[in-house]
Amino acid sequence: GENVEQHPSTLSVQEGDSAVIKCTYSDSASNYFPWYKQELGKGPQLIIDIRSNVGEKKDQRIAVTLNKTAKHFSLHITETQPEDSAVYFCAAGGSNAGGTSYGKLTFGQGTILTVHP
Amino acid sequence: DTEVTQTPKHLVMGMTNKKSLKCEQHMGHRAMYWYKQKAKKPPELMFVYSYEKLSINESVPSRFSPECPNSSLLNLHLHALQPEDSALYLCASSMLQGGSPLHFGNGTRLTVT
Numbered sequence: 180g181e182n183v184e185q186h187p188s189t190l191s192v193q194e195g196d197s198a199v200i201k202c203t204y205s206d207s208a209s210n211y212f213p214w215y216k217q218e219l220g221k222g223p224q225l226i227i228d229i230r231s232n233v234g235e236k237k238d239q240r241i242a243v244t245l246n247k248t249a250k251h252f253s254l255h256i257t258e259t260q261p262e263d264s265a266v267y268f269c270a271a272g273g274s275n276a277g278g279t280s281y282g283k284l285t286f287g288q289g290t291i292l293t294v295h296p
Numbered sequence: 297d298t299e300v301t302q303t304p305k306h307l308v309m310g311m312t313n314k315k316s317l318k319c320e321q322h323m324g325h326r327a328m329y330w331y332k333q334k335a336k337k338p339p340e341l342m343f344v345y346s347y348e349k350l351s352i353n354e355s356v357p358s359r360f361s362p363e364c365p366n367s368s369l370l371n372l373h374l375h376a377l378q379p380e381d382s383a384l385y386l387c388a389s390s391m392l393q394g395g396s397p398l399h400f401g402n403g404t405r406l407t408v409t
Binding site: 213215220221222223224225228268283284286287288289 | 300302336337338339341344352386388397398399400401402403
């Protein structure tokens with residue numbers, strides 16, 4: 180099955196700095212890669228996703244890059260703000276029905292991001 | 297606020313109790329999911345429903361019994377749980393089209409005493 184590794188497990192930055200979180204996956208059949216942000220007491224919220232026919236996607240301060248050859252993808256957050264502090268999860272899955280192979284996303288172990296004012 | 301609503305937010309139950317978790321979405325999604333999340337861990341898939349039929353059971357113990365009464369509702373019936381079943385139970389939904397993301401609710405925090 181799919182295996183997703185995520186690094187680092189914790190990341191501490193100063194407000195205004197950039198933050199980068201990296202993930203690798205094992206199954207070359209995976210072609211859908213979402214990133215979720217989970218705040219304390221809440222469920223994971225999708226912040227950006229990318230599919231294997233795209234190498235990079237950007238949404239304001241957030242960008243994701245994908246290297247299918249190397250089987251890794253990364254989340255980049257620029258101009259970090261204290262409200263960006265949360266746990267971030269990468270995930271990998273197939274993009275047949277539902278974009279998630281019927282919900283069979285494999286998640287990374289998560290990164291605790293702390294942005295200091 | 298999330299478009300997937302879960303009730304209750306918190307639940308404490310004894311090992312002999314029977315309780316139910318409820319989930320509702322009105323986005324017209326035809327796939328619904330139950331995930332379990334332990335502290336400081338990623339969500340783990342339990343069940344998937346598509347068109348109100350169970351399509352995936354990730355070898356979940358029978359003390360967890362899912363039900364999908366209609367396309368908007370998803371229940372998880374709990375019976376004879378163990379303390380190690382204490383966790384955050386997340387419901388999610390998605391469209392059944394290629395590339396559709398999962399939308400999660402805020403979960404039910406379950407404590408088994």
